[in-house]
Amino acid sequence: MSDPLKLRQVRALIDELIETAQESAQGTIESLQQQLRDRDAKIAEWREAEHRLSDAYLRLRALLEAFDTPAGVTAEQVWEHTEDKLKKLIANQHESTEQK
Secondary structure (H helix, E strand, C coil): CCHHHHHHHHHHHHHHHHHHHHHHHHHHHHHHHHHHHHHHHHHHHHHHHHHHHHHHHHHHHHCCCCCCCCCCCCCHHHHHHHHHHHHHHHHHHCCCHHHC
């Protein structure tokens, strides 16, 4: 392949292939970067929702005066204690209404 014209044509094709590959790779990189941004935004939304839910649960426990659990209890036991406090409040409200 000593023909200079053919060499230039081959080089032009190679350059075109390289440019196409680079554009494709850039598109893929941009797409992946957008996916990462979207994922990070979704994670932030979930974390914010988790914090709001936790804050609401703590406010509920405070309203029910349910912070009197002994040390070393499981999360399940804390939930049960909170539910018991709520059931007692409802029962007391029911009894109070019936007495009127």
